[in-house]
Amino acid sequence: MRIAVLTGGGDAAGLNAAIRSVGRHALRGGDEVVGVLNGWAGLLGDGDTRPLDEAALLGALRLGGTLLGSSRTNPLRIDDGIAQVEAAMAAHRIDALVAIGGDDTLSVAARLAERGAHVVGIPKTVDFDLAVTEYCIGFDSAVAIVAESLDRLHTTAASHHRVMVCEVMGRDTGWLAVMGGIAGGADLCLIPEFPLHLDEIVARIAARDAQGKTSSIIVVAEGAQIAGLTAEAGGPADAFGHQNLARRALGERLADAIESANGHESRATVLGHVQRGGSPVATDRIWPSRLGMAAVDAIRADTTGVAAAVVANAEQLVPLGDLVAEQKRVPAPIYQVFEALS
Ligand code: F6P
DSSP: OEEEEEEOSSOOTTHHHHHHHHHHHHHHTTOEEEEETTGGGGGSTTOOEEEOOHHHHTTOTTOOSOTTOOOOOOGGGSTTHHHHHHHHHHHTTOSEEEEEESHHHHHHHHHHHHTTOOEEEEEBOTTOOBSSOSOOBTHHHHHHHHHHHHHHHHHHHHHHTOEEEEEEOOSSOOHHHHHHHHHHTOSEEEBTTBOOOHHHHHHHHHHHHHTTOOOEEEEEETTOOOTTOOOOOOOOOOTTSOOOGGGGOHHHHHHHHHHHHHOOOEEEEEOGGGGTOSOOOTHHHHHHHHHHHHHHHHHHTTOOSEEEEEETTEEEEEEHHHHHSSBOOOOHHHHHHHHHHO
């Protein structure tokens, strides 16, 4: 069998571990492996693939990014896009495809499978907003970066007696902010799921000031809505209709608003793509290794339209549609852990 693998959407630490696992497991079982370059863009038109052999996968485990490249190209938004993907798969003699990505990439994979292609997914997103699966490639590494960044902000905040606002990724959900905030001991966490009015934020900082706490750390998800605060418009939408939320300058606006409301000197830090770069933590090597093998096993069992996900702390095949049916949002008990300990 000739098995292809692609990575779509934003990159994340651990993608190469998954590619290596798919590649090695398939090759060692006697299958041929090709990499699709730059996400779905590599299956449009003539297609763009390259053979993956043992040499190509050497050293991939610990590398950040994706050795295949990625893009936010959406075949569902292109005339004949899905037909082009099917034609490119045929032209490149691809019998089965492993698509590694988040809701956008997996939605395209689900459509392909519905139309009869042999497709298996693997969940990846630093936003951690896919339903059902307990694990998404890249999230744990990103949380570790947020936590370390907050540690560093604590010391400079304390030295200068400042409020430090740390803006993190999270388009529609606040997983990175709340988990990073718990791990890094932030004092206030602003996420889409539990909105706070600007007046409440200013009041909480004032209360800390009154208690003699001269510095504060606020972690804010880029997609949070803060009533009473005017944020910039987001940047232009990508092929999946998502705006570039970093352009809202939410963190910067919030720091300014706090400083003008209560006079407490404030600074903003935007972690941005630092959260997606660099080497994966151990869990973002171990789970991708396990899920890559599970995906190849699913293909060999002739299963299609599923993702190799983590359920009850074990590999499980889940219908692709279930992962993207709804967004997993931060539940109250997790937010309460943050609130109780901050
Ligand atoms: O893929 C999700 C994500 O990391 C979001 O949290 C963020 O808003 C977006 O990607 C940034 O995307 P880009 O790399 O296209 O700027």
